[in-house]
Amino acid sequence: MPSTRLEAFSDGVLAIIITIMVLELHPPEGASWQDLVHTSGLSLLTYVVSFAYVGIYWVNHHHLFQLVEKIDGKVLWANLFLLFWLSLFPFTTAWMDDTRLARIPVLVYGVDLLLAAAAYALLEHVLMTRHGSDSVFHQTLNRDVKTIISPVLYGVGILAALCASSLPPRAGVIIALGCYVLVALMWIVPNPRVERSLR
Amino acid sequence: MPSTRLEAFSDGVLAIIITIMVLELHPPEGASWQDLVHTSGLSLLTYVVSFAYVGIYWVNHHHLFQLVEKIDGKVLWANLFLLFWLSLFPFTTAWMDDTRLARIPVLVYGVDLLLAAAAYALLEHVLMTRHGSDSVFHQTLNRDVKTIISPVLYGVGILAALCASSLPPRAGVIIALGCYVLVALMWIVPNPRVERSLR
């Protein structure tokens, strides 16, 4: 089966996730700069982070499926599993936002990121088993170091948020958010081997 | 006529249905685990069920249209009829949620599921009549047992919710939800004959 509809559906879901988060950006009450910064400053910041995250997933998903030759029902479900964890971003982002980056919401956001990353790795794995070891897909995507470092970094972030009470005030949350941003930076450039393979 | 636009439009509608339900997931008021569980626990649970349901419909719709060779106006309408009942999922889910799984909302949710299943069966039937009895479509999808068992199970669930007052407390609702989940499990694996036919 071709992957056209899987890609179209994923594009649709990701397009909606990335865009509906803007509905959570309530316009400030007043009309001054202070109103903008106080009411919407933090929301705008977390919006940027979550927009970037969904963008990163889309870019990597895009590159991943450039090499896919065939799919089946299991691939559809592995993909839906990834979309599920991504679909919770607006919810976890909004909670983090409303509580002004409280410890537990930041932790839950990290868990959501970790599960999305795990689902992405699973999707890659399921695709791997469907392509022979001599396929372009296999040879290009095998042994991707980033899929090993990411969960470790997320784990550190989540732990920092978990132990925040034994750390200096705000330190736990700052370390956690730092880890999340670090993983994001790591994935901004999609796998260069994909583009090389396609050439 | 090719079915490309029908598939693209369905992908769009299903992508939106599956994603906007997250807008109903209001972030908890406070920042503790209790807040998360009390305010959003049940919503998250019903979100998972409804996400899975829309996912199941998408996967089966995906497989169904792999075999379709031609469509016409009637197929477009049969498909829109299915999308209509699916589009009510966010509404029926939210009601069930707000009333913490009260009897009638659970019943109405079941009726919505039943009508979506009936619309799916109708779509399959309309497509069947458009493909000759010697077509791959006809030979692969004819006599699908699941389309017979599903309405029976939905019926049992709806009846249980209807007679909930003559049953031990919560029993009616639990039986109903159990039936709904059972049908979902039945359809998670899309028709394997489709993949075999395509090979």
Next chain:
Amino acid sequence: MPSTRLEAFSDGVLAIIITIMVLELHPPEGASWQDLVHTSGLSLLTYVVSFAYVGIYWVNHHHLFQLVEKIDGKVLWANLFLLFWLSLFPFTTAWMDDTRLARIPVLVYGVDLLLAAAAYALLEHVLMTRHGSDSVFHQTLNRDVKTIISPVLYGVGILAALCASSLPPRAGVIIALGCYVLVALMWIVPNPRVERSLR
């Protein structure tokens, strides 16, 4: 230029319009049948009408573009003009709903329907001028009687709502809604000449 992206974008916009209207369907406060009927009864009814209307536009748009051979910038804008009036459906429907079918909202709903119909006729006209008089497009879609009757019926409906105060109570609104439904029924079956031409 091919019309693929125009169709994909229109599918996206129509998919969203048809689905976000469900966000206006607020779940009932209580958990009884009365709550469902009183709070959501009318909304469900107008939802059905608007869903049907968007569905009708999609089906006819689908058939229209089956015959299109080439497009240009003007066609893109004529299409966007149509999408604009359709995008107001959730707004006009919600107003009609909130006021329980008051005279002016029903009138405004009719004006929106009329302008959408005019935009559709304009789109058809713009496409007509881009296809020679010997093209399949021209020969199939020329002289479509429905595009003449529809504005007349809408006009009657709008007039009835306008003069509602000189008519028996509710008569104006009922005539208006009757006219709107009548036009919808007329367009449910997409132009059969399109399917014949494609064969």
Next chain:
Amino acid sequence: MPSTRLEAFSDGVLAIIITIMVLELHPPEGASWQDLVHTSGLSLLTYVVSFAYVGIYWVNHHHLFQLVEKIDGKVLWANLFLLFWLSLFPFTTAWMDDTRLARIPVLVYGVDLLLAAAAYALLEHVLMTRHGSDSVFHQTLNRDVKTIISPVLYGVGILAALCASSLPPRAGVIIALGCYVLVALMWIVPNPRVERSLR
């Protein structure tokens, strides 16, 4: 890599942006013409402007990608950067709206427009470097005067809003909005050289 998925994803995001703004159009409280004009008059006006703006971006994006032969990861990100600024339109529009066109929200709206225009120019530039100087893309889109005039006009508008307190009442806001509308008018007709090249 082909640009199909980039176009599909952009269509999805733009379709959602253009449509969710209608969710901000709250239906009037009462059922009279006055209610419509007072509650929704301004919102409808800004809705038209923002709808037109997103439409203009879509039409120009559509023409731009007609000539694109190949893309890579950087193009994906340049495109996402454009979508980011466009995705803020519902937010900046709503703020302008809620404050009934106050000085700072009008200024912020202009900054958003300017950044979207800069992102569009960047996307065009990135694409330019990926196509040889003898490619159709290069020869058709090189030296587009509009990309130079637009930022100047936006700058004048933003300045007018900034200095509104030293100008007669409302003059700053009117000049600013006038500039924004002027740029929009300039871009309504997509680059005619694209259609000529395709022929």
